[in-house]
Amino acid sequence: xxxxxxxxxxxxxxxxxxxxxxxxxxxxxxxxxxxxxxxxxxxxxxxxxxxxxxxxxxxxxxxxxxxxxxxxxxxxxxxxxxxxxxxxxxxxxxxxxxxxxxxxxxxxxxxxxxxxxxxxxxxxxxxxxxxxxxxxxxxxxxxxxxxxxxxxxxxxxxxxxxxxxxxxxxxxxxxxxxxxxxxxxxxxxxxxxxxxxxxxxxxxxxxxxxxxxxxxxxxxxxxxxxxxxxxxxxxxxxxxxxxxxxxxxxxxxxxxxxxxxxxxxxxxxxxxxxxxxxxxxxxxxxxxxxxxxxxxxxxxxxxxxxxxxxxxxxxxxxxxxxxxxxxxxxxxxxxxxxxxxxxxxxxxxxxxxxxxxxxxxxxxxxxxxxxxxxxxxxxxxxxxxxxxxxxxxxxxxxxxxxxxxxxxxxxxxxxxxxxxxxxxxxxxxxxxxxxxxxxxxxxxxxxxxxxxxxxxxxxxxxxxxxxxxxxxxxxxxxxxxxxxxxxxxxxxxxxxxxxxxxxxxxxxxxxxxxxxxxxxxxxx
Numbered sequence: 052x053x054x055x056x057x058x059x060x061x062x063x064x065x066x067x068x069x070x071x072x073x074x075x076x077x078x079x080x081x082x083x084x085x086x087x088x089x090x091x092x093x094x095x096x097x098x099x100x101x102x103x104x105x106x107x108x109x110x111x112x113x114x115x116x117x118x119x120x121x122x123x124x125x126x127x128x129x130x131x132x133x134x135x136x137x138x139x140x141x142x143x144x145x146x147x148x149x150x151x152x153x154x155x156x157x158x159x160x161x162x163x164x165x166x167x168x169x170x171x172x173x174x175x176x177x178x179x180x181x182x183x184x185x186x187x188x189x190x191x192x193x194x195x196x197x198x199x200x201x202x203x204x205x206x207x208x209x210x211x212x213x214x215x216x217x218x219x220x221x222x223x224x225x226x227x228x229x230x231x232x233x234x235x236x237x238x239x240x241x242x243x244x245x246x247x248x249x250x251x252x253x254x255x256x257x258x259x260x261x262x263x264x265x266x267x268x269x270x271x272x273x274x275x276x277x278x279x280x281x282x283x284x285x286x287x288x289x290x291x292x293x294x295x296x297x298x299x300x301x302x303x304x305x306x307x308x309x310x311x312x313x314x315x316x317x318x319x320x321x322x323x324x325x326x327x328x329x330x331x332x333x334x335x336x337x338x339x340x341x342x343x344x345x346x347x348x349x350x351x352x353x354x355x356x357x358x359x360x361x362x363x364x365x366x367x368x369x370x371x372x373x374x375x376x377x378x379x380x381x382x383x384x385x386x387x388x389x390x391x392x393x394x395x396x397x398x399x400x401x402x403x404x405x406x407x408x409x410x411x412x413x414x415x416x417x418x419x420x421x422x423x424x425x426x427x428x429x430x431x432x433x434x435x436x437x438x439x440x441x442x443x444x445x446x447x448x449x450x451x452x453x454x455x456x457x458x459x460x461x462x463x464x465x466x467x468x469x470x471x472x473x474x475x476x477x478x479x480x481x482x483x484x485x486x487x488x489x490x491x492x493x494x495x496x497x498x499x500x501x502x503x504x505x506x507x508x509x510x511x512x513x514x515x516x517x518x519x520x521x522x523x524x525x526x527x528x529x530x531x532x533x534x535x536x537x538x539x540x541x542x543x544x545x546x547x548x549x550x551x552x553x554x555x556x557x558x559x560x561x562x563x564x565x566x567x568x569x570x571x572x573x574x575x
Contacts, residue, residue: 054224058116065309066335074117075568082211088435090530092144095152096111096119096121097151098119098151099149099150099522100146100148101148101525102143102150103127103128103144103394104125104126104127104128105125106124106126106139106142107123107126107136108121108123109124110122110123111490111525114144115144115461116144117145118139118142119141119142119147121140122138122140123138123139123170124138125139132475144528145525145529147525147528148525149270149524150363150525151363151522153175158163161334162289164478165245165289165485166473166485166486166487167486167488167489168465168471168487168488175309175509188205188207188244189204189205189206189237189244189246189515189517189519190204190239190411190412191203191205191220191234191237191412192234192235192237193223193224193233194224194235195220195231195234200223200224201231202220202223202412202513203217203222203412203515204288204412205236205246205517206516206517206518206519207407207408207410208409209407209519210366211366211370211371211376212371213370213371213377213520214250214370214377214380214515214518215269215516215517215518216518217248217481217513217514217515218516219252219264219269219270219359219513220513220514221226221264221415222234222416222513224511230499230502230503231500232498232500233491233497233498234496235251235494236249236492236493238491238492238493239323239486240490240568241490241521242490242522242528244487244517245486245517246477246480246487246515246516247478247482247483247516247517248478248480248481248516249460249514249515249518250458250460250513250514251457251458251460251498251500251512251513252455252456252457252458252511252513253455253458253511253512254453254454254455254456254509254511255469255506256508257394257511258507259274259339259506260272260275261273262402262510263337263415263512264415264416264512265319265335265419266417266418268491268514269450270512271335271417271419271454272306272336272453273337273450274447274449274450275447275449276337276445276446277445277446278295278445279291279294279325280324280325280413281322281324281562282444283321284302284304284308284320284341285304285305285318286305286307293441294441295443296442296445297444300421300442301441302314302441303440304437305319305472305555306418306439308436309436309437312436312551314546314565317386317543317546318433318434318435319435319437319551320431321432321444322427322430322431323430324428325429325430325446326426327423327425327426327428327448329421329426331422332421332422333421333422333445333448334446335422335448335450336413336419336426336430336444336445336485337416337417337443337445338389338405338414338416338417338418338441338443338444339413339414339441339443340389340397340405340413340439341408341412341413341440342407342408342410342438342439343409343438343440343557344440344553344557344560345435345437345438345549345553345557346387346407346410347410347560348552348553349358349553350521352541352556354400354539354548355523355527356540357537358537358538359528360528362527365538366376366520366523367469380383382542384445384545386405386435387438388404388406388434389405389433390404390432390433390434391430391431391432392431393430394430395423396519397499399431402418402420403418403419403420404418407419408411408565413442419450422448423572458498459479459498460478460497461497462475462496463475463478463494463496464496464497465494466494472493476528478496481516485517491569521523
């Protein structure tokens with residue numbers, strides 16, 4: 052188990068007004084906070100205030116109905132790393148933007164190291180901060196004629212160190228004439244991102260081949276790609292046209308299917324009919340998809356918000372305990388994602404799974420399934436009702452595993468245009484040296500890809516590895532104060548309740564989500 056070593060920086064200082072501060076505390080790790088109204092919290096607590104200041108209570112706090120009390124130090128929005136802050140004994144609960152537990156790291160064995168980007172300053176009103184619901188890990192952009200083009204979102208559901216994962220995303224971006232490919236990496240959410248590695252993968256291929264990652268995060272090159280012959284969803288709708296690739300048409304679950312969800316019957320499905328060329332022993336299914344915001348509502352409204360300040364404990368302890376994560380992981384893996392089964396007569400045999408992709412960036416991904424013995428393949432895609440938005444499904448009997456060329460980053464440039472050698476070192480290898488970013492921060496990572504091939508094409512993919520932690524909003528803590536916190540239970544009943552809740556909030560949540568992303572910090 053890897054410990055999360057967190058280098059502290061005054062988060063909201065850089066979000067609310069111009070900040071001159073850097074790291075105040077180094078070498079700390081997440082620790083649990085247990086909270087009920089009027090309960091003493093024995094572990095150290097960092098309380099981020101709406102005015103940009105941060106109160107640090109090294110010996111814990113007591114949370115009453117309207118006040119957080121303890122013996123601590125208050126750090127202002129312009130305090131530097133050398134600042135000792137000033138004494139603080141209490142802060143009003145209604146001034147709290149977020150809470151975070153921490154523990155001084157004193158055992159002398161470093162299993163992870165964190166590098167932080169230099170603070171460049173920002174101006175952001177607290178109104179925008181309080182309304183923020185946008186979130187889903189590092190968002191990655193390329194430059195398209197001077198306009199940022201969204202390419203990917205990294206490690207979308209790695210919400211703790213134990214869930215750290217590597218994923219691979221197809222890019223549309225190409226290098227400029229000198230072979231440099233640049234990507235802008237942003238933190239647009241109320242999250243802290245811990246980036247272990249960024250790597251560019253290059254694949255040289257024929258003009259008629261399409262390169263994308265497969266469900267195991269390996270490059271695959273497919274050719275002679277054809278649409279599926281027929282696609283019928285659970286409600287009996289013919290959705291072949293929606294899945295043919297017209298950008299104006301996207302599959303989403305039928306409202307009747309969503310309304311029928313209960314704990315014993317959670318799924319929607321799509322039955323595919325696919326012609327199989329003679330001699331083919333396997334078929335690559337190609338998907339263009341993203342998640343709906345149902346998973347985001349599950350995290351915010353079901354896992355975290357009802358627990359109030361206890362959500363800090365959930366993130367700091369439950370999500371970092373192997374036994375708890377085994378239970379949660381088995382449940383999540385069985386219920387979420389895209390499950391692909393091949394029909395043999397009247398039976399279905401599961402052949403592959405496509406993991407969740409995140410709700411922001413569309414992702415191209417492939418899954419290889421056996422072709423069977425006939426000239427037609429029947430496949431069922433099953434998934435939690437309304438968990439997916441699918442723009443295209445196609446099939447290819449001709450595909451290969453291409454040889455990939457790997458490119459390490461050549462430079463990391465912060466928002467002020469300054470080369471950051473420490474940040475570059477942190478994202479070059481998956482070695483437990485993390486680059487930490489906080490809301491509103493961005494940086495550019497450059498890769499040198501060399502000369503373009505003359506007689507073929509190159510497609511690039513970006514690999515991201517890391518994890519993130521969600522900030523527990525002060526509003527969640529205040530809403531839970533005076534009430535009995537509701538813990539999260541990983542069960543089918545909980546998931547059915549989530550789907551029903553999602554059905555009522557989806558239209559407004561979808562409208563507000565993208566509007567509330569954290570603006571990138573403006574330079575002074």
